[in-house]
Amino acid sequence: MLVLSRKVNEKIKIGEDIELTIVSINGDVVRLGIDAPKDVKILRSEVYEEIQRQNKEAATGVGLGEACKQLGEMFK
Amino acid sequence: MQEKETIAGEVYLFPNALPGFEELHQFWLVRDEEAPLAQLVSVENKEIGFILIRPETFLDDYEFAFDEESEEVLNLEEEGTVLEVWNILTLNTDVAKTTTNLQAPVCLNVTQKIGLQIIVNDEKYSLRYPLVKNGSESEQTEGEVG
Numbered sequence: 001m002l003v004l005s006r007k008v009n010e011k012i013k014i015g016e017d018i019e020l021t022i023v024s025i026n027g028d029v030v031r032l033g034i035d036a037p038k039d040v041k042i043l044r045s046e047v048y049e050e051i052q053r054q055n056k057e058a059a060t061g062v063g064l065g066e067a068c069k070q071l072g073e074m075f076k
Numbered sequence: 077m078q079e080k081e082t083i084a085g086e087v088y089l090f091p092n093a094l095p096g097f098e099e100l101h102q103f104w105l106v107r108d109e110e111a112p113l114a115q116l117v118s119v120e121n122k123e124i125g126f127i128l129i130r131p132e133t134f135l136d137d138y139e140f141a142f143d144e145e146s147e148e149v150l151n152l153e154e155e156g157t158v159l160e161v162w163n164i165l166t167l168n169t170d171v172a173k174t175t176t177n178l179q180a181p182v183c184l185n186v187t188q189k190i191g192l193q194i195i196v197n198d199e200k201y202s203l204r205y206p207l208v209k210n211g212s213e214s215e216q217t218e219g220e221v222g
Contacts, residue, residue, distance in 0.1 A: 051096070071127065074208075
């Protein structure tokens with residue numbers, strides 16, 4: 001891993017098309033601005049794991065029809 | 077010999093499966109006749125299913141952009157393609173505590189029967205948005221992720 005130190009407003013260029021800017025630093029929170037082409041996916045690393053967890057929590061096999069009926073009542 | 081339950085629905089292909097269920101690529105979509113709900117049931121594992129809801133049911137403006145890969149997977153560029161956006165519900169024994177995942181909508185190319193769960197890169201959309209808002213003070217999860 002390449003480790004660099006930057007101050008607020010300083011930037012980092014990654015490859016040809018990606019640029020990171022340190023927007024602000026507040027205590028232990030760093031705000032990063034990221035300039036990248038549309039085809040580059042940018043995610044806070046824990047987000048995919050969160051979605052995985054949420055999907056697992058939401059998945060249900062048994063009683064889908066029943067649950068659907070109950071929920072349906074809310075929209076009547 | 078194939079054991080096929082007759083589920084009245086359409087089969088969608090999810091080339092990228094679903095986060096957390098990376099081995100499942102085909103899902104039945106069973107639309108509810110009356111409510112803006114649907115069931116998404118795995119063809120490969122009938123134990124796995126989700127209940128989906130149309131976001132316009134409870135949100136006035138739900139906007140997000142598709143990145144290039146998503147556009148390709150969903151084949152959105154073809155003319156006349158019908159796109160539908162749904163959100164997965166997380167159920168609760170208390171129906172009033174049902175929440176929906178606004179951060180990762182399920183997008184469907186209805187014309188070609190392709191599906192993709194997209195991760196929206198906007199912190200304002202919650203993983204657990206409550207469907208029912210209490211008038212009194214309640215656990216507001218809006219705007220928070222978990």
